[in-house]
Amino acid sequence: MTKPDPRNTDLFKRFRQLSSQLGSDILKTQGAGGNTSIKSNGVMWVKASGTWLSKADAEDIMVPVVVDPLVGALREGDPRAEKSTDFVVTELNSSGLRPSIETSFHAAIKSPVIAHYHCVNAIALAVAGDRDTALAARMSAVSDLSWITIPYRRPGTPLAREIEKAATSMPDVLILFNHGIVVCGDTTEEVADRIQRVTSALSCEARSSGSADIDALERIAKNSGYHPARDSESHAVALSKVNRRIALGGSLYPDHVIFLGTEIGVLAEGQSAADLEAISCREGREAPKMLIVPDKGILLSGTLTAGGEVMVRCLAEVVSRIPEEKSVVYLSNDDEYELTHWEAEQYRQALDRGSERRPA
Numbered sequence: 307m308t309k310p311d312p313r314n315t316d317l318f319k320r321f322r323q324l325s326s327q328l329g330s331d332i333l334k335t336q337g338a339g340g341n342t343s344i345k346s347n348g349v350m351w352v353k354a355s356g357t358w359l360s361k362a363d364a365e366d367i368m369v370p371v372v373v374d375p376l377v378g379a380l381r382e383g384d385p386r387a388e389k390s391t392d393f394v395v396t397e398l399n400s401s402g403l404r405p406s407i408e409t410s411f412h413a414a415i416k417s418p419v420i421a422h423y424h425c426v427n428a429i430a431l432a433v434a435g436d437r438d439t440a441l442a443a444r445m446s447a448v449s450d451l452s453w454i455t456i457p458y459r460r461p462g463t464p465l466a467r468e469i470e471k472a473a474t475s476m477p478d479v480l481i482l483f484n485h486g487i488v489v490c491g492d493t494t495e496e497v498a499d500r501i502q503r504v505t506s507a508l509s510c511e512a513r514s515s516g517s518a519d520i521d522a523l524e525r526i527a528k529n530s531g532y533h534p535a536r537d538s539e540s541h542a543v544a545l546s547k548v549n550r551r552i553a554l555g556g557s558l559y560p561d562h563v564i565f566l567g568t569e570i571g572v573l574a575e576g577q578s579a580a581d582l583e584a585i586s587c588r589e590g591r592e593a594p595k596m597l598i599v600p601d602k603g604i605l606l607s608g609t610l611t612a613g614g615e616v617m618v619r620c621l622a623e624v625v626s627r628i629p630e631e632k633s634v635v636y637l638s639n640d641d642e643y644e645l646t647h648w649e650a651e652q653y654r655q656a657l658d659r660g661s662e663r664r665p666a
């Protein structure tokens with residue numbers, strides 16, 4: 307039987323607009339992170355892997371998948387649930403793109419409209435040692451909404467299985483430790499309203515840290531493959547002692563590891579980026595994608611993709627929102643290994659490399 311195509315409805319247009327708005331707010335979505343979905347007649351339309359949510363209104367980036375067979379596969383441990391490509395409704399998939407690597411958890415939640423994004427406020431709270439009590443205090447401002455927390459799992463089926471178990475309680479909001487947030491609802495309007503209210507409930511003030519010394523950064527980057535970060539706010543990582551300590555303590559969330567790797571370089575006083583490159587080369591190691599020049603700013607490798615550059619901004623926003631006195635829960639070495647050896651991610655990164663460079 308042919309599946310009905312809802313794409314010309316006002317409902318679908320509003321969903322695409324919400325997706326695009328969410329994707330255009332740097333404090334909620336960075337690069338190819340974040341995804342939305344809408345379910346209708348057993349088919350779920352979900353953002354395509356590697357695409358930018360900000361383009362949802364202007365471009366065809368929603369991929370249709372059948373919901374029940376995908377949830378069944380997830381429950382049975384069928385490996386096809388990981389990429390979800392076998393559940394795409396080919397006759398409706400006009401873009402030919404693959405569904406998001408986070409598709410299976412959207413399917414596991416019954417709500418008709420779902421928005422998942424990497425809210426910097428939610429992440430800052432969800433990596434702190436006191437996250438359970440801190441989140442409970444914040445979420446009491448939206449006491450009409452039901453909410454739960456989800457322990458860290460690698461995105462893809464490990465996270466989807468965890469969410470599937472918890473989703474039976476039909477929560478309105480799921481806060482994913484060391485990852486982000488999921489807001490659910492019956493309609494696009496309801497989800498948009500909840501996003502707004504939850505964002506203000508979770509809002510944290512960012513520590514101000516002055517501005518970068520671009521002239522010094524350019525001098526230090528001379529004759530190397532590095533350049534000063536083009537986005538002025540990204541430099542905050544390097545401009546305060548607290549921000550540096552938090553950023554260098556470990557990896558905080560998956561997209562950082564996927565796009566920037568597990569190592570952040572730090573230049574010593576008087577050391578140039580070219581010196582550091584030479585040391586990495588001598589030791590047979592890949593040079594880090596981002597370098598901290600203490601109190602001066604951030605240098606980025608020319609090999610970094612557009613998606614990678616914007617991930618530095620995410621890190622700046624997250625670390626600036628973690629209070630100095632709080633302990634931080636980082637990803638473990640095993641978590642990092644899982645992320646850097648994840649085959650499904652290679653596709654998203656390949657798409658990112660193929661995309662035109664976008665300003666951060």
Ligand SMILES: [Zn+2]
Pocket residue numbers: 339340408422423424461485486
């Ligand atoms: Zn995510």
